[in-house]
Ligand SMILES: O=C(CO)[C@H](O)[C@H](O)COP(=O)(O)O
């Protein structure tokens with residue numbers, strides 16, 4: 001079963017509490033919160049005080065996607081504000097294993113994000129300690145971008161590694177996810193789907209979430225299919 005995580009980056013910031021409640025009522029399991037610092041990515045979005053305010057209006061799982069330099073400086077603040085999952089970019093981390101430990105010590109689930117141009121090899125030694133890997137399917141920084149199809153191979157490879165090693169680790173995808181691309185990424189092995197513009201840009205968020213959920217395809221294992229040939 002996949003989980004849908006609407007990204008509030010595409011919500012109306014003038015009424016953020018209501019926007020969060022709207023997608024939770026429409027069936028979203030996670031709320032994806034994009035934190036951008038204007039340095040790692042060009043945009044500046046929201047910080048821990050906003051998360052603390054939103055925590056008052058819902059019990060939904062808060063999936064915090066840190067697109068910031070020095071993520072280790074932000075763990076405590078976001079954990080105390082009510083984050084459930086804290087995800088940092090491997091490209092920003094000098095001591096990623098320590099940051100994963102700090103996230104767990106703060107009582108949160110730990111995830112690492114990889115840009116489209118970053119190899120899975122960067123997180124190989126960390127996989128056994130992670131609750132989730134976020135495969136970016138666009139370059140981070142903005143909502144509403146086009147899905148990068150070359151990321152599908154990476155999702156596929158990650159799915160195999162997790163399965164073969166027996167790890168308990170979710171695969172999240174983020175960027176350009178809609179009904180069409182949801183079919184591709186679930187077939188490759190993703191099980192947590194972030195969707196910003198496809199949900200908040202739709203006239204009916206409930207229908208949009210249902211359509212993405214209905215697009216789920218069974219994981220197609222190319223390697224095993226070849227073996228069977
Ligand atoms: O991390 C992000 C951008 O850096 C966003 O979560 C992502 O882009 C979601 O927006 P959309 O679904 O519109 O592509």
Ligand SMILES: [Fe+2]
Pocket residue numbers: 007032033034065174194
């Ligand atoms: Fe994101």
